[in-house]
Amino acid sequence: MNKQMDNVAADAGIRGGVHLSQRHDSAHKHVTGLAEYTDDIPEPAGTLHAYLGLSDRAHAEIVSIDFDAVRAAPGVVGVLTAADVPGSNDISPVGKHDDPLFAEGKVEFHGQQMFAVIAETRDQARRAAKLAKVEYRDLPFVTDVAEAVSADYPYVTDPLKLERGEVEPAMAAAPRRLKGAMRVGGQDHFYLEGHIAFAFPGEDDEVTVYSSTQHPSEVQHMVAHVLGVPSNAVTIIVRRMGGGFGGKETQPNIFASITALAAKKYHRAVKLRPDRDDDMVATGKRHDFLNEYEVGFDEDGRVLAVDGVFAARCGFSADLSGAVTDRALFHADNSYYYPAVRLVSRPMKTNTVSNTAFRGFGGPQGLIIAERIMEEIAYALGKDPLEVRRVNFYGDGERNVTPYHQTVTDCIIERVVDELVESADYQARRQAVLDWNAKGGVIRKGIAISTVKFGISFTATWYNQAGALVHVYSDGSVHLNHGGTEMGQGLFTKVAQVVADVFQIDLDRVKITATTTAKVPNTSATAASSGSDLNGMAAENAAQQIKDRLIDFAAEKYSVDREQVVFQPNAVLIGNRRVSFDDFIKEAYIARVHLSAAGFYKTPDIHWDRAAGKGRPFYYFAYGAACSEVSVDTLTGEYVVDRADVLHDVGRSLNPAVDKGQVEGAFVQGMGWLTTEELWWDDKGRLRTHAPSTYKIPLAGDRPAIFNVKLAEWSVNKEPTIRRSKAVGEPPFMLPISVLEALSMAVASVADYRECPRLDAPATPERVLKAIDRLGGREA
Known part of the structure; x- marks a missing residue:
């Protein structure tokens, strides 16, 4: 299979480029075990290990914690609590200050981190974390979204309303109407590689953290926030993840912050890798929803009005619930035009782990209701659901405006x-x-x-931006770095294909390097399906800058028009002179042509007014x-x-x-x-x-x-x-x-x-x- 794909690429002129089936750059490493993840990094002498101390109450005041047995356990170096945080004891990704790194005074879900044990070995830290004696004063709690609505629990963030047309008159005038409700379950990310962080202390206020994260820049900012240092003191590195699916967008903040905190306190490298059970208990999941809907329609199955309420189990803090529940509303129409529509979100607080991003980011929980409405109408009318779908598809003219x-x-x-x-x-x-x-x-x-x-x-x-860094070395090899992260989805391969295509060189000549905040700053999460769109364009921009300089150099040196400088497979045609890519780059280097560029891209023509519920998101x-x-x-x-x-x-x-x-x-x-x-x-x-x-x-x-x-x-x-x-x-x-x-x-x-x-x-x-x-x- 790989040989066939290589032949296809070779027929196109270069063994690389775009629109070709290239194998994932790490595929052979995945199947042979050669792919290196954070847990494979060799541990320097003196490495310490951290483990989380988790609450065993869903909602309670912390009366006292006795750490005597913990500190006396074999190998224990120390215990970290909120009192040890030099900066802010908060890792809220949206600035609501509702997500403490360590619980203080109160726990709000079963499995919330209260402290971390630092020991010589992972097993020692894990065993010692169980020895803390905690006295609680229990408080009432709610775990189910329907119970939260009934109990009038608060929202964790502001709800959203989307509305277009006059819903009440359209509903009243509809020949047929129906009401329904649907529970849509959550989902655990269940990555092959769970959460992990490995921190190395540096000089002064510096720290480097290897983190399994989709959002290195956010982890950088959170670690800096916790340590009370500027972001330039923190470097986050990630070569690859063994799966992400959204769960490694905000949740790595916990693990990176604790390891960085411990590394700076004890001046030793520190690693934290929870067991699968604790990972699943302590980290957020896909939001489950309780969706209620009313729809008015005619005898052909054409929708005339929709009124929907989307309540989500968000957990104890906001995390990304605002954006997730917003996106559920954005997709509650799916492929179907609603002449009159009102959609309202209810991001409910519950005494459960704070839910977070997951593939689709709320879109699936909204979109499924559009499909359920089509199904409901079909059963009510005795039709094939496909017939109902067809009459409701978005079309031309007036039937093309979303809620x-x-x-x-x-x-x-x-x-x-x-x-x-x-x-x-x-x-x-x-x-x-x-x-x-x-x-x-x-x-x-x-x-x-x-x-x-x-x-x-x-x-x-503002997240719709990306940066990239491309170096062309004097021997013709190319170094590529960008803000996207690789979690198995093939992003690195795709972006490398773009760079190879710009220079018309073989794909294996482009070195794909680990994502790091030290090279490309202020990056967005690799999420929202935007990895290739954003980073591919940024990398192309960087490569094109270099290419333009090379064309200018060749045109001047050989006295030809710029149009006569043409990049061909692994070579450059300058007028009638054909030079290998390697020799051409060497000439450019000797002529002091700048062979490095930082690229940038921002998605054009998008805007969103949340208060008005209008825009082009x-x-x-x-x-x-x-x-x-x-x-x-x-x-x-x-x-x-x-x-x-x-x-x-x-x-x-x-x-x-x-x-x-x-x-x-x-x-x-x-x-x-x-x-x-x-x-x-x-x-x-x-x-x-x-x-x-x-x-x-x-x-x-x-x-x-x-x-x-x-x-x-x-x-x-x-x-x-x-x-x-x-x-x-x-x-x-x-x-x-x-x-x-x-x-x-x-x-x-x-x-x-x-x-x-x-x-x-x-x-x-x-x-x-x-x-x-x-x-x-x-x-x-």
């Missing part, structure tokens, strides 16, 4: 769906499913198509559709996904192999969110699904038996993104909503499709069985 007043100018969802319907043979297969179910029997089948329209950009406009939209077929055992509720067909829009792909892999992975991860991954807190506020034994992610055997994934190769981004590509990280995550709807159809068959089963997510076998029993009249 946040952005005009949709690039909608290709109809073509995507039309092609998928044909390639997946949807109509014939749907009839076959109906015929199968008509026979009765234990096994029932379902089939469904769902769509995705996903906005690309950070809704916080997204630069463009990515589209996709999936058709899924399932078989359900009506005696047990167990099911299998027999087949999934996906057609996804990535614009003009920078690397089709990497992008296809992202779509496949997102689909399976989305299946897990919707079917098996369930978070559960007990009556003491304890997370009980905190390990692989109690939390089920999809395994290889859970993937669709037949899995056909295609990219919409004809798509070209209308906006001038990096080589007209589109983002791919988050949009395909929502495609397996088709699996949930297929399960719904199979369940509905036991009652002749008279009623929408209204499955909550995750649709575990237990929930599926209960729905079957209810619709089939088997409830006790």
Whole structure:
């Protein structure tokens, strides 16, 4: 396979460049174990290890903590508490000062960090952390979002309202109306590599931290904030992560800050790596939502009005909940036009770990309601849900304005769906499913198509910027550094392809280096599916600056017009003279041409007025559709996904192999969110699904038996993104909503499709069985 890809690239002139299927730069290291992560960094003599002391109450005053047994334990060097923080005991990423590094006076969720033990070995620190004697005074607590709403718990951040049109009159005039509610579960990130940080003290106020993070600049600022030093004293380095999915955007602040604090206090290197259980208990997850909706529609299934309230379990502090719940509203329309619409968020405080970013960043929890509305209408009218979807798609004229007043100018969802319907043979297969179910029997089948329209950009406009640094050395080799982080998604490979393409050199001549705040400052998180868009453009800008200098040099030296200097595969054509790239660079170096450049990019034409609920928060939209077929055992509720067909829009792909892999992975991860991954807190506020034994992610055997994934190769981004590509990280995550709807159809068959089963997510076998029993009249 790799040989075939190399041949394709070679045929294009260089063994690199864009729009070609290049293998991930670290793929061979991943599978052979040669890829180095933070925990693989050799430990210098005298390295200390930290471990977290976590609360075992959901909400309580801390009356006292006795550390005598902790300090007396073997190998213990010291204990860190809030009193040891020289700067600010706060790691809130949004400046609300509601997220203490160490709890002071009160704990607000079970598993909150109260102190850290520093010892000679990790095992010693871990064992000693259990020896603290804590006296609590218990307080009332709430862990469930519905309970938080009923108890009138506060919001952790300001809610948002999006509104367009006159909802009440439109709803009242609608020929048909329905109301519904849906619980949408959360999800643990369950990375292969958990959270970890490794800090090295430097001279004066300096400290260097190796952190498994998607947002080095934020970790830098938080560490500086905790230590009470300027950001220039803190360097954050990350070569790669073993998965991120959003969970390593703000949560690494905990681990990096504690290790840096300990390293400066004890003047020794310090590492902190929690066990999987403690990692899952102490760090945030995808927000689970309780969504309520009312919809007015006509006999054709066309939506006339939508009124929705989106309540989220946010946890004890704000973290990123404001932006997450905002994005849920931004995607509550999905691919469908609502003539009159009102959407309101409720970011509820709960006594649980503060939830955070997760692939899709709230978009999936909003988008799923749009798909549920289409499904509900179809059952109410006795139609194929695909018919209802088609009449509601965004279109031309007046049917192209979103609830946040952005005009949709690039909608290709109809073509995507039309092609998928044909390639997946949807109509014939749907009839076959109906015929199968008509026979009765234990096994029932379902089939469904769902769509995705996903906005690309950070809704916080200032995050839509990136920097890059490119050096061309005198031997013709190239050094690339940028603000994006590599978590397995292939970002480094894609950006390197862009640089190789600018210079028309082989990809292996571009050295990809670790992300560090010492090279590119003030970077945004590698999130919001913007990694390639932002960093690719910044790197191209840097490379183009150097290329322009080289063209000027050649034109002057050889007395030719600039247009006569042409970069060819691993060479430069200057008039009639062809020079190898290496020799040309050597000539330029001797002539004192500056061969280094800092590049920069900011996304144009985006703006957002949150108070007014209006603007253009997204630069463009990515589209996709999936058709899924399932078989359900009506005696047990167990099911299998027999087949999934996906057609996804990535614009003009920078690397089709990497992008296809992202779509496949997102689909399976989305299946897990919707079917098996369930978070559960007990009556003491304890997370009980905190390990692989109690939390089920999809395994290889859970993937669709037949899995056909295609990219919409004809798509070209209308906006001038990096080589007209589109983002791919988050949009395909929502495609397996088709699996949930297929399960719904199979369940509905036991009652002749008279009623929408209204499955909550995750649709575990237990929930599926209960729905079957209810619709089939088997409830006790």
